[in-house]
Amino acid sequence: MDGPSGTGKSTVSRRLARECGAAYLDTGAMYRAATLAVLRAGVAPDAPEAGPVAVAAELESGTDPSDPTIRLAGEDVGAEIRGPEVTRAVSAVSALPEVRAVMVARQRELIARADGIVVEGRDIGSVVVPEAPLKVYLTASDAVRAERRGKQDRRAGREVDAATVLADVRRRDRLDSTRKVSPLHAAPDALVLDTDDLSVDAVLDELLRLVRERGLVR
Numbered sequence: 001m002d003g004p005s006g007t008g009k010s011t012v013s014r015r016l017a018r019e020c021g022a023a024y025l026d027t028g029a030m031y032r033a034a035t036l037a038v039l040r041a042g043v044a045p046d047a048p049e050a051g052p053v054a055v056a057a058e059l060e061s062g063t064d065p066s067d068p069t070i071r072l073a074g075e076d077v078g079a080e081i082r083g084p085e086v087t088r089a090v091s092a093v094s095a096l097p098e099v100r101a102v103m104v105a106r107q108r109e110l111i112a113r114a115d116g117i118v119v120e121g122r123d124i125g126s127v128v129v130p131e132a133p134l135k136v137y138l139t140a141s142d143a144v145r146a147e148r149r150g151k152q153d154r155r156a157g158r159e160v161d162a163a164t165v166l167a168d169v170r171r172r173d174r175l176d177s178t179r180k181v182s183p184l185h186a187a188p189d190a191l192v193l194d195t196d197d198l199s200v201d202a203v204l205d206e207l208l209r210l211v212r213e214r215g216l217v218r
């Protein structure tokens with residue numbers, strides 16, 4: 001499952017994994033936790049030390065869709081990695097080739113170990129597992145995605161204003177889709193789903209239909 005933020009990708013991916021009895025991997029959380037390690041080390045995300053610090057971060061990614069934990073040196077950082085500091089810095093850290101190489105290798109290990117898995121990110125179908133039996137790319141207009149992001153932030157108790165969220169969504173889209181290594185784009189064989197006018201339930205129904213059609217559930 002690839003696509004920019006605010007498409008409902010996380011909600012849909014977790015629910016799909018639960019419905020199918022599959023594991024779940026949030027690769028964005030891995031880049032976020034590595035970014036948190038950089039910030040905690042007092043290193044600027046664009047400083048030359050950012051790459052080595054992010055690579056050395058002791059990350060553990062849980063793959064249970066009902067409780068997908070992410071740990072940094074043993075500490076659950078699931079809430080902290082969604083905060084504004086990490087969100088601002090994550091594009092710079094995730095654009096570093098050495099960081100991506102290490103993350104992709106870890107992701108492939110976790111995927112190989114699972115007996116069926118839903119993986120969400122930006123480059124899963126294009127780079128991490130080009131052989132995946134089902135690739136979906138979720139999109140939505142930036143206005144709709146910013147509105148969803150804002151709601152999510154408010155639910156998590158973070159006060160945000162709409163213009164800032166929209167500017168942030170656009171900035172991250174630009175950085176994520178223009179970086180040199182693994183820019184955000186749909187794999188040529190991905191199924192593109194525009195979620196502007198689709199509820200989470202409708203997207204999930206469509207995905208379950210595809211999963212069954214391809215014989216991917218036991």
Ligand code: DC
Pocket residue numbers: 005027028029031032090091094095120121122123124172176
């Ligand atoms: O999905 P998210 O917003 O939690 O992702 C955070 C950042 O991580 C996003 O701005 C781009 C980066 N990312 C990436 O480069 N590759 C992935 N597979 C997943 C996320």
